[in-house]
Amino acid sequence: MNKILILAGLLLSLSIVAQDRPDPQPAPDTFEKFNVGMAGYTFVNFDLDKTLETLEKCDVKYLCIKDFHLPFNSTDQEIADFHTKLKSKGVTGYAVGPIYMRSEKEVDNAFEYAKRVGVKLIVGVPNYELLPYVDKKVKEYDFNYAIHLHGPDMPLYPDADDVWKNVKDLDPRIGMCLDIGHDTRNGKDPVKDLEKYHSRVFDIHIKDVTGSTKAGYSVEIGRGIIDIPAFVKMLRQVGYEGVCSLEHERNMKDPFSGIAESIGYFRGVIAATKEK
Numbered sequence: 206m207n208k209i210l211i212l213a214g215l216l217l218s219l220s221i222v223a224q225d226r227p228d229p230q231p232a233p234d235t236f237e238k239f240n241v242g243m244a245g246y247t248f249v250n251f252d253l254d255k256t257l258e259t260l261e262k263c264d265v266k267y268l269c270i271k272d273f274h275l276p277f278n279s280t281d282q283e284i285a286d287f288h289t290k291l292k293s294k295g296v297t298g299y300a301v302g303p304i305y306m307r308s309e310k311e312v313d314n315a316f317e318y319a320k321r322v323g324v325k326l327i328v329g330v331p332n333y334e335l336l337p338y339v340d341k342k343v344k345e346y347d348f349n350y351a352i353h354l355h356g357p358d359m360p361l362y363p364d365a366d367d368v369w370k371n372v373k374d375l376d377p378r379i380g381m382c383l384d385i386g387h388d389t390r391n392g393k394d395p396v397k398d399l400e401k402y403h404s405r406v407f408d409i410h411i412k413d414v415t416g417s418t419k420a421g422y423s424v425e426i427g428r429g430i431i432d433i434p435a436f437v438k439m440l441r442q443v444g445y446e447g448v449c450s451l452e453h454e455r456n457m458k459d460p461f462s463g464i465a466e467s468i469g470y471f472r473g474v475i476a477a478t479k480e481k
Contacts, residue, residue, distance in 0.1 A: 247457075256274065365401075399445070409447065449471070
């Protein structure tokens with residue numbers, strides 16, 4: 206009987222301790238100029254509710270909006286409801302895209318969409334011949350336009366060098382979304398490219414990859430070959446003030462553990478490389 210009473214008391218005390226433990230707390234403020242966010246494409250297989258649930262669990266406050274969550278033909282009321290839902294989870298939609306643009310009409314639609322959504326950053330992939338027209342629209346709307354580079358997978362904008370070559374003589378509000386994985390897979394060094402082109406880097410997609418060729422593939426941050434600590438240090442060195450958004454492209458039908466691992470690793474590197 207005494208053993209039963211002792212066991213019961215132990216279980217009760219463990220239950221009380223478990224109840225007293227706080228829920229996971231928000232990530233501490235790192236006082237960095239840049240923020241950690243999420244690229245909407247990560248959730249191509251999931252609805253907005255699941256997306257926001259995941260962001261809330263990972264304490265991520267910034268989302269680059271994809272049109273499968275907020276279609277181009279959304280009404281003003283649907284856009285307002287979308288932002289209300291984001292706000293209820295403490296999330297800000299900071300940009301739209303990537304948006305592919307193959308005609309002037311598609312460029313027009315993208316700028317008007319961004320205006321209606323209420324953001325001033327478009328992550329875009331315009332055909333090369335459309336760049337003069339993009340330049341005109343940037344002047345008209347006073348938006349930043351970040352060209353998303355795609356590594357060796359497609360001929361448009363394979364790396365940061367290519368984006369720079371095509372935009373350096375255009376309006377300074379036209380720059381790049383530096384996808385560090387695709388840049389690496391095209392044989393480039395994203396740390397050096399951030400240093401060289403930081404004045405035109407308006408958005409960053411963070412990820413990791415297994416190799417510096419087309420055969421390299423996306424993995425959780427910290428498992429690949431990219432020097433993440435050096436990249437974080439360079440973010441500070443150049444004074445980057447935008448968002449570093451995780452674009453997780455592995456196990457996309459069940460990405461959640463990989464998302465948590467990648468966000469946790471990236472935040473751990475931020476903390477570990479902080480100067481005392």
